[in-house]
Amino acid sequence: MNAVPGGGASEGGRYGEAFFRPEQAGEGERIDFGALAYDDITVARLRALGAGPGWRCLDVGAGTGTVSRRLLGEAGVESVLAVDRDVRFLGERPVPGLDLLEADITAPGFVSGRYDLVHARFVLMHLAEHESLITTLAELVSPGGVLVLSDAVDLTNDRTPRTPYTTAMAAMWQGLRASIGTDVSWVRSYPHLLRAAGLRPVAAEIHVPPLQPGSPISRFWADTWERSRPAMLATGLVDDAAVDAAIRYLVSDECAALSAGMLTAWGWKPE
Template identity: 90%
Template sequence: MNAAPGQGAFEGGRYGEAYFRPGQAGEGERIDYGALAYDDISLARLRALGAGPGWRCLDVGAGTGTVSRRLLGEAGVESVLAVDRDVRFLGERPVPGLDLLEADITAPGSLSGQYDLVHARFVLMHLAEHESLITSLAALVAPGGVLVLSDAVDLTSDVTPATPYTAAMRAMWQGLRATIGTDVSWVPSSPQLLRGAGLEPVAAEIHVPPLQPDSPISRFWADTWERSRPAMLATGLVDDAGIDAAIRYLVSDECAALSAGMLTAWGWKPGERTSGP
């Protein structure tokens, strides 16, 4: 899934260091499982917002580049600048109109320019500076353009039935927050944060992919738990047997649970677009 690590004094460093390292075997495949689960939804929303010929786009935390390439190939946008802290996956399948930038977006001045679409998916949830970064990303939107942010929403709660899946998800969120700073508690406030950054009108929606045996999202979560196992164990909420049981639960007909949702919020920069086909 798209990732751009942020700064913070966490025991596991930043996203992509102690956990989810780009150089770790299979990490690109894990990201692609997420893409298979969410890309169609993301592309449908971006196209509904008008992304198409003449649009200049910035894809922040572009991961393996699936959204960037589909914006070019299906939406027909003019150009995409795909940004990630590590671009090794982005350079594997170059296409015309796709430019790459290896940058840490938390560094001042790392991004510049004006874009009709600024898009970031599953990026800000990993960044302690998410609120200030929303303001920075909004500044990159050209007049008449749109900022689109997607991040995870945890759908487990105190009243969620106890299952191996529920225990694993709670341990994952708590463990990743303690080790690398991943925090989804603020995500429902995304529309208000977009308004606070000077964008209007704003709107939002949530998509929850179904958990089915061998589905991309089920394989994504199983792989994510394997890679974050030490952080999950450190919470004391699960043990190794509990994580293994959760993985088996995902591929069984007993599975009756909600995946984490993807909340997508968008807001428009006041003014008239000057670019076009």
């Protein structure tokens, strides 16, 4: 799961400031739990779209660099420019062909050039400027290249049985939206937004990793709730006891829930 290289202002600042600060102990490990849950699916999709020898790639919000490194090592792409607002986790494991850029993607002209693949995962959901940024990222794709965007989709609704998990997730989404602007309500619109940016054809898919005791995604959510606990409590939907109960629920055999899904959408730049 990638870190976020920029974001719009909100009541509590933005991702990486009010919550999920890169300097906070264990933040890199939290990101890596997400990577363990989603990287195989992401890399398989990128390779299926053709990422391979000769491709120049831009990985936006590269986090700890797991996708960037696998593009180089497994897909054999020519180069990857990994961008993040804080590259401390990327610099820990340098590899040939991987270049780093510390930048805020909401800044005009944050990067130059054109790329065969532009990829951003779990980035735009945290940014108020997501629609304009899709246009910006599409402009960075070379003719014949592809833009691939992944973000979370909340699979709970008012008919989902209430459990400690669903209560905590509702509080998390509401709390993060109020504090740092995270919003997943629009993510289902990705195919439409990619077409509006001039890309075609477009397609999309959803992957939902299983919530099992000790699984990477379960550990990711437990850690995420701990780090966003103040925002969750501020909603009034949960108290400390409810958050603790949700964390215990994740590691128990009582857990019967759907994780948030990862919607991945892609669109091609006409030649």
